[in-house]
Amino acid sequence: MSQSPNVPEVLGLPPDLPVRPFAEPWQAQAFALAVGLHQAGLFTWPEWVERLAAEIRTAPQQPGECAEDAYHRQWLAALEQFVVERAACQPEQIDLRQAAWREAYLRTPHGQPVELANAELPEPAHHNHDDHDHLPRPIAVASARLR
Numbered sequence: 001m002s003q004s005p006n007v008p009e010v011l012g013l014p015p016d017l018p019v020r021p022f023a024e025p026w027q028a029q030a031f032a033l034a035v036g037l038h039q040a041g042l043f044t045w046p047e048w049v050e051r052l053a054a055e056i057r058t059a060p061q062q063p064g065e066c067a068e069d070a071y072h073r074q075w076l077a078a079l080e081q082f083v084v085e086r087a088a089c090q091p092e093q094i095d096l097r098q099a100a101w102r103e104a105y106l107r108t109p110h111g112q113p114v115e116l117a118n119a120e121l122p123e124p125a126h127h128n129h130d131d132h133d134h135l136p137r138p139i140a141v142a143s144a145r146l147r
Contacts, residue, residue: 027072034079043082052078 022028038045055078061070084091103119 023068030072030076030079034075037079037082042086048078048082051081054078055081 034048038048052075055074059074059077061067080094083089100116100119104116105114107118108114
């Protein structure tokens with residue numbers, strides 16, 4: 001019987017990168033988004049490790065927060081910092097997308113999948129097509145839990 005390939009190596013990442021099962025789909029999506037943005041050249045893996053370590057130091061686990069939730073919150077914050085810093089999208093775009101997912105969650109009947117189409121949010125008033133038409137549409141992954 002052959003051993004299955006090491007997931008990080010298949011993705012072109014350091015072979016000792018710990019890969020664990022995800023408790024929620026959004027966690028896997030955030031992981032995949034980070035890997036995809038790394039592969040697209042938005043940041044190097046050493047830059048990612050440094051940024052995530054800094055986020056873990058500056059935003060540690062909070063009282064009442066499990067270690068796994070803290071880690072994924074820190075992962076997402078580090079990812080959002082890179083996306084904004086490297087001009088892949090604007091902070092307002094992330095905020096709008098998070099609000100849209102929250103709205104979609106609140107409008108979704110219990111037990112049904114949450115779909116962004118369920119959100120009804122207005123477009124931002126200060127939208128300027130001239131400055132940012134070259135940027136990709138924002139992607140934000142957030143837990144569907146209300147905090």
